Amino acid sequence: MEKKKVLEDLKRRFQDKIKESSVQFGDEVFVIDKDSLLDIAKFLKAEPYAFTMLLDLTCVDRLGQQPRFEMAYHLYSLSNKHRLRIKAKLSEKDLSIDSLTSLWKNANWLEREVFDMFGVFFKGHPDLRRIFMYDGFEGYPLRKDYPLRKRQPRIPLRE
Amino acid sequence: MKKAFFKRGQASKRFAMEGNFITTKFNDILGWARKYSLFHYPYVTACCGMEYMSAACAHFDIDRFGAGWTRFSPRQSDMLLVVGTVTQKLAPVLLTVYEQMTEPKWVVAFGTCAVSGGIYDNYAVVQGIDQIIPVDIYIPGCPPRPETVLNGLVKLQEKIQKQQQEWRWKRRRS
Numbered sequence: 001m002e003k004k005k006v007l008e009d010l011k012r013r014f015q016d017k018i019k020e021s022s023v024q025f026g027d028e029v030f031v032i033d034k035d036s037l038l039d040i041a042k043f044l045k046a047e048p049y050a051f052t053m054l055l056d057l058t059c060v061d062r063l064g065q066q067p068r069f070e071m072a073y074h075l076y077s078l079s080n081k082h083r084l085r086i087k088a089k090l091s092e093k094d095l096s097i098d099s100l101t102s103l104w105k106n107a108n109w110l111e112r113e114v115f116d117m118f119g120v121f122f123k124g125h126p127d128l129r130r131i132f133m134y135d136g137f138e139g140y141p142l143r144k145d146y147p148l149r150k151r152q153p154r155i156p157l158r159e
Numbered sequence: 160m161k162k163a164f165f166k167r168g169q170a171s172k173r174f175a176m177e178g179n180f181i182t183t184k185f186n187d188i189l190g191w192a193r194k195y196s197l198f199h200y201p202y203v204t205a206c207c208g209m210e211y212m213s214a215a216c217a218h219f220d221i222d223r224f225g226a227g228w229t230r231f232s233p234r235q236s237d238m239l240l241v242v243g244t245v246t247q248k249l250a251p252v253l254l255t256v257y258e259q260m261t262e263p264k265w266v267v268a269f270g271t272c273a274v275s276g277g278i279y280d281n282y283a284v285v286q287g288i289d290q291i292i293p294v295d296i297y298i299p300g301c302p303p304r305p306e307t308v309l310n311g312l313v314k315l316q317e318k319i320q321k322q323q324q325e326w327r328w329k330r331r332r333s
Contacts (some may be wrong), residue, residue, distance in 0.1 A: 092205040133283075134248045150282060154247050155254060157290040 054104035056109035117142035195225035200236035205243025207270035
């Protein structure tokens with residue numbers, strides 16, 4: 001399958017929902033409207049594109065830019081050997097996006113990680129709680145404005 | 160020899176001359192016994208564990224120094240090897256393991272992460288396990304070579320030999 005076809009098909013179907021598209025290192029990158037994430041993901045997972053594998057899902061904190069946060073989804077199609085990246089920008093005021101757990105099971109823990117590290121809320125996630133840090137940890141450590149030397153020990157330290 | 164040995168007056172003299180007994184302090188002999196019978200508990204959390212394995216197994220053979228028996232329960236061991244990075248999340252677990260060990264007990268910080276946090280100077284990692292439990296020997300290195308580990312063990316044995324030993328009826332007597 002030609003790679004160009006995905007791009008054209010997506011643009012035809014979702015038109016203004018796709019804000020930018022580019023090709024980086026031979027793979028397409030789409031910047032989409034965050035409200036249409038679930039629709040686009042459903043479309044991409046179905047035949048003929050068959051992006052059955054969610055490789056990774058993460059977040060980038062671009063402190064100082066508007067909008068501040070950017071979600072990045074890396075998809076892979078096993079049958080077409082095709083890689084694709086979707087990005088969605090999130091503003092600090094409305095830090096939520098649809099959960100992809102209904103489509104890819106592994107999104108569960110990946111979204112919990114993003115929730116733990118960046119504080120992004122995933123609508124429709126079955127079990128949204130911390131995965132790395134412990135109960136009582138305040139703040140989101142991978143945000144750029146988290147103090148570098150801030151420590152939150154779980155038990156009182158000696159000396 | 161046997162008959163003459165038991166004759167009155169001759170026995171002790173002959174015994175001493177042949178060098179068949181030595182005198183020492185109870186504190187010293189207890190230290191000597193303790194330093195060569197260390198049971199260690201490996202609290203392995205990270206990549207230093209590979210160096211621990213080579214130090215403990217046949218290539219470098221920690222058993223030559225009397226610390227060969229690995230116990231997988233802190234209740235049966237007296238040397239705690241903290242091998243690897245300890246996170247804030249894990250800190251209460253390490254403290255519990257330490258508290259479960261019976262006296263006398265010694266702690267070895269194995270590798271740079273356990274010594275000082277190492278390269279992980281961040282929100283998640285304890286900056287040296289001595290912030291949680293008292294440490295007797297620090298073994299630096301990322302990871303330390305097995306020779307360094309054995310050197311650290313010998314240093315710990317010297318420390319055990321020289322320290323004021325505690326034993327059960329010591330306090331009762333004084």
